[in-house]
Amino acid sequence: MxxxxxxxxxxxxxxxxxxxxxxxxxxxxxxxxxxxxxxxxxxxxxxxxxxxxxxxxxxxxxxxxxxxxxxxxxxxxxxxxxxxxxxxxxxxxxxxRRADVRDCFVSEKYPNLEKLPLGARVGTTSLRRTMQIKMIRPDLDTQSLRGNVQTRLQRLKDGDFDAIILALAGIKRLGIEGELKYAKPLEIQEMIPAMGQGAxxxxxxxxxxxxxxxxxxxDEETRIFCESEREFVRCLEGGCQVPIGVHASLNTHQKLSLIAKVGLPDGSEVLSEEMEGEIENHLQIAQSLAQRMIDRGAKELLQRAEKMAFI
CATH class of the missing domain: 3.40.190.10 (Periplasmic binding protein-like II)
Known part of the structure; x- marks a missing residue:
């Protein structure tokens, strides 16, 4: 053997x-x-x-x-x-084959993002998540939260944060849903995942x-979806730590649908685009969507986002 x-x-x-x-x-x-x-x-x-x-x-x-x-x-x-x-x-x-691609709101006291008090502290490692949280609730105080899932959950329980955002796939893989007081998945349209999330x-x-x-x-279908997302990020010359959300799926017409958001970490400027096409053209769809965003100033926006991240 x-x-x-x-x-x-x-x-x-x-x-x-x-x-x-x-x-x-x-x-x-x-x-x-x-x-x-x-x-x-x-x-x-x-x-x-x-x-x-x-x-x-x-x-x-x-x-x-x-x-x-x-x-x-x-x-x-x-x-x-x-x-x-x-x-x-x-x-x-x-x-x-990828698991649930969504992000998840987790809290000890509050059932969802909308119920958080003014100025509540939300922990996340991700500029992508920060950008989209700020789009929904500009008043929230997003703070960096590093470490493995258990470390992050312990800091939540210790009261360092009012809520944290985790990948739902990780929560499910660890089998800890039952241990969380409040855990609400965020729908893709309000919190577009990272490229390849869940796979x-x-x-x-x-x-x-x-x-x-x-x-x-x-898994062939997952490969096509993730290749589309990764190609979109490649065209924008973005990395894993920049505020880009992108998600590929099959729509009701069995066409590939690609949606994306690019912006500043504080949510003050965000570009949103979507495109659909035949699944066999998945890379061309990603390239076309990226070019549409580049034409709208996406690369310059990401450069500004990177500078903001270092302040």
């Missing part, structure tokens, strides 16, 4: 994801699997907002170094954390002996 080594971050959620893929490889491919835990830069620096740390691949760089050196055979990532460009010799071999990305060397086996983990 062949042995394959998975690289993973060490949080409970990351390990759930790695173990999920490990079990599929054991069951479907008859492989022996080992999981190697790796600390990334994004895991080590917890006292600084992600946007201020700078650079790409905050949660992937160390794993990619181990892939290139041959110490691990694949890395399992939350796809929303994966940059759109890869180091030479590495690529995504599979994108798994897992499997990264490996382009010449990997396991490439064919790993490609069997791919």
């Amino acid at each position: 062949k042995k394959i080594i998975i690289g993973s971050r060490g949080s409970l959620l990351a390990l759930w994801q790695a173990n999920h893929i490990a079990q599929r490889l054991r069951d479907e491919c008859d492989l022996e699997v080992e999981i190697k835990i790796v600390k990334t830069k994004g895991d080590k620096i917890l006292d600084t907002p992600l946007a201020k740390i700078g650079g790409k691949g905050l949660f992937t760089k160390e794993l990619e170094e181990l892939l290139l050196s041959g110490e691990i055979d694949l890395a399992v990532h939350s796809l929303k954390d994966v940059p759109v460009e890869f180091p030479e010799g590495l690529s995504l071999v599979a994108i798994t 897992l990305g499997i990264e490996c060397r382009s010449d990997s002996e396991f490439w064919e086996i790993l490609s069997g983990l791919n």
Whole structure:
């Protein structure tokens, strides 16, 4: 029996994801699997907002170094954390069927965003979430909240925040819905997710002996949706830490629908666009939507957003 080594971050959620893929490889491919835990830069620096740390691949760089050196055979990532460009010799071999893509409002005292008192403190790591929260409630005090899901929930319970925003997929994967006093999913139209949110990305060397086996983990519909979202971000030259929301889905006419928001973290200026087309043209749709936004000043807006993040 062949042995394959998975690289993973060490949080409970990351390990759930790695173990999920490990079990599929054991069951479907008859492989022996080992999981190697790796600390990334994004895991080590917890006292600084992600946007201020700078650079790409905050949660992937160390794993990619181990892939290139041959110490691990694949890395399992939350796809929303994966940059759109890869180091030479590495690529995504599979994108798994994605879970619920929505963000989730979580609070100990308040049932939803609308019921928060004036000036309430909302914790989030994301400029994308901050932008869209401010569009709904400009009065709210959005503050940086780093750490794994358990750390964030503990800070909420300790009273550091009136509410926090988490990815619903992570809450469901950890099976902690029943432990939360108030947890209200935010509908996609009011809080557009990050590119690839809810999906897992499997990264490996382009010449990997396991490439064919790993490609069997791919979910074709999810791949098309996530490729569309990632292509849109690539065209805007945006990274994982900029205020871009983008989501692809099939509409009632079985056409690909792509919606996006780009703006400033304080929600004072936001561009919104949507486009639909035949699913086989998913990359062209993403490129056209991005160009429409670029024509409206999206790149300049993102440059200003990046400067705001460093104030």
